[in-house]
Amino acid sequence: MNSRIHIESDIVKKVSNGDTGAFTDLVNRLMKPAYFHALALMGNHEDAVEVSQETFIKVWNSRKRVDPDRPFYPWFYTILKRLCLNQHRGRSRKKEDVMSSLASWIEPEAEDGNPSDAVIEQEQKKMIEDSLSRLSMDDREIIVLKDLEGYSYKEIAEMIDIPIGTVMSRLYTARKRFKTEMEVAGYEHT
Amino acid sequence: MNTHNPERIRQMMMASIDGEISSADEAELKRILLGDPKRAEEYEQLKNLKMMTFQTKLKEPAPELWDNFNRRVFTKIERGIGWILFTIGAVVLLFYGAWTALSELLTDPELAWWLKTAIVAAAAGAIILFVSLIRERIYLNKHERYKDVIR
Structure with missing residues (x-):
């Protein structure tokens, strides 16, 4: 599994036994993937912070149920995603304007270029951001994991616990929907 | 066709777009396309x-x-423990206070029978509501989708 999200079993064992030092180490190592995965699912900074921190709290509270002999991250990710779904449902119940809370959560890869390129880049970024925001959480998740975060099919399959073939099929469906959203937003294929 | x-x-x-395709499959895909x-x-x-999404992060x-x-994270864990202890203590104190007050009121010979009946009804209602709330929480906890996910 990717070194960004791989946690050795002895750390997991220590956490399971209530070792706060090991838990601190775990938080330090997984806070960035946790935050970015929550950001991919929720599409806004505040919820991503809330959900990623809450995930660590849930991990600590359920540490006795952890199996140190199995990869840690898929279990962690299941908790994270469940919390995202709960948060999302809560927001839908409150009928909050989802779009307004999804402002600016992606950015172009840093590149030196001329100002006119930068303007086009900004417009394109806005279009991509809006289109991704309109997708379902599952569609957004798979596109972000693959394209924005650069995980391989194998890593995604392990992370979200689905076969590699399903990763590809889900990507196809998600990209088709993304294409439709981009066209609605005014994107013209060249 | x-x-x-x-x-x-x-x-x-997808495998071709993402650069994860074998050369044999690439050739096959080319033929199909x-x-x-x-x-x-x-x-x-x-x-x-x-290409566009790949250039964003x-x-x-x-x-x-x-x-x-x-x-x-640690502050939130501490506060969680604090809230649990506070809630347990508050519930025990509340029940003790309610029990003491009820005992005194119901044994007061000066108090009219209909007032005693109203007090008993209100107390019984509060207990039913409390039990119902606890039962609902336990039910939701038991039926939560991912609760028993064990890796």
């Missing part, structure tokens, strides 16, 4: 979109977030 399984073609298209212009057009469009938060992340 090709006779390939559409699901396999879609998977090959040559014979299917509509599919070839879709492939090109999805490939271009992938998730926005980096302010660096302070990482500096305070650990501390905030």
